[in-house]
Amino acid sequence: MGEDNAVFIGNKPFMNYVTGVVMQFTTKGAEEVIVKARGKFISRAVDVSEVASKRFLEGKVSVKDIKIDSEEFQNTEGKRVRVSTIEITLEKK
Amino acid sequence: MGEDNAVFIGNKPFMNYVTGVVMQFTTKGAEEVIVKARGKFISRAVDVSEVASKRFLEGKVSVKDIKIDSEEFQNTEGKRVRVSTIEITLEKK
Numbered sequence: 566m567g568e569d570n571a572v573f574i575g576n577k578p579f580m581n582y583v584t585g586v587v588m589q590f591t592t593k594g595a596e597e598v599i600v601k602a603r604g605k606f607i608s609r610a611v612d613v614s615e616v617a618s619k620r621f622l623e624g625k626v627s628v629k630d631i632k633i634d635s636e637e638f639q640n641t642e643g644k645r646v647r648v649s650t651i652e653i654t655l656e657k658k
Numbered sequence: 659m660g661e662d663n664a665v666f667i668g669n670k671p672f673m674n675y676v677t678g679v680v681m682q683f684t685t686k687g688a689e690e691v692i693v694k695a696r697g698k699f700i701s702r703a704v705d706v707s708e709v710a711s712k713r714f715l716e717g718k719v720s721v722k723d724i725k726i727d728s729e730e731f732q733n734t735e736g737k738r739v740r741v742s743t744i745e746i747t748l749e750k751k
Contacts, residue, residue, distance in 0.1 A: 608700040611742040615728040620740075631724040633746070635708040647713075649704040653726070 570595045574602040574610040582609075586617040590626060590657060597629065600653040603636075607651045614653045629656040663688050667695035667703040675702075679710040683719055683750060690722065693746040696729075700744045707746045722749040 572585045582600075589595040602610035618626045632652045640646045665678045675693075682688040695703035711719045725745045733739045 605701050607704050608698050608742070611700050611726050611744060612728075615726065615742045616740070619728060628726060631726060633704050633708065633721060633724060635705075635712060647709070649701070649708045651704060 570597055571599045571601055572613070574600060574606045574613060576606070579609070579612070582613045583617050583621065586613060586655065587621045590622060590655075595657075597654055597656045600655065601651070603650050604648045607649060610651050610653060614655060618655055625658055626655050627658055628653060630654040663690055664692045664694055665706070667693060667699045667706060669699070672702070672705070675706045676709050676714065679706060679748065680714045683715060683748075688750075690747055690749045693748065694744070696743045697741045700742060703744055703746060707748060711748055718751055719748050720751055721746060723747040 574582055586598050589598045600610045600614050635647050635649045637647045667675055679691050682691045693703045693707050728740050728742045730740045
């Protein structure tokens with residue numbers, strides 16, 4: 566599976582992401598879609614996954630795996646900053 | 659394991675929750691701690707879990723399981739509202 570099946574969550578309108586996930590499964594026939602987010606967008610990634618799998622693809626798609634991690638880097642002031650990440654793998658039932 | 663080992667994430671200072679998780683493992687000798695959150699606090703639950711397991715309890719605690727779900731209810735205006743939830747189970751290695 567390539568990165569084509571990943572949906573990165575940001576600050577576009579919520580339904581854009583839900584539609585993105587749903588279309589990967591329906592139009593593009595994906596077996597798996599990975600919903601990815603960092604920092605404050607993590608809550609939104611969970612919302613997108615829940616709405617896509619429970620409302621739009623109910624009974625057809627379920628959560629296969631969830632991974633959390635964190636990345637540390639230096640910001641522009643040289644301060645060490647840690648940001649959390651999530652990857653939610655949805656799969657066709 | 660009782661609900662005593664659960665830490666509910668809200669809008670108190672961030673380090674309160676990290677300390678809460680760390681103390682469950684150290685002072686109270688818990689084998690598992692479940693970090694729970696709803697809605698916008700989900701991102702924070704991931705941050706708390708990452709900081710507790712990677713910075714304060716590095717090599718001693720790891721993520722055992724992550725569950726996401728959602729609850730639907732009627733708000734005060736009678737509108738149906740859906741809220742996402744997360745449960746992150748941390749375990750002693």
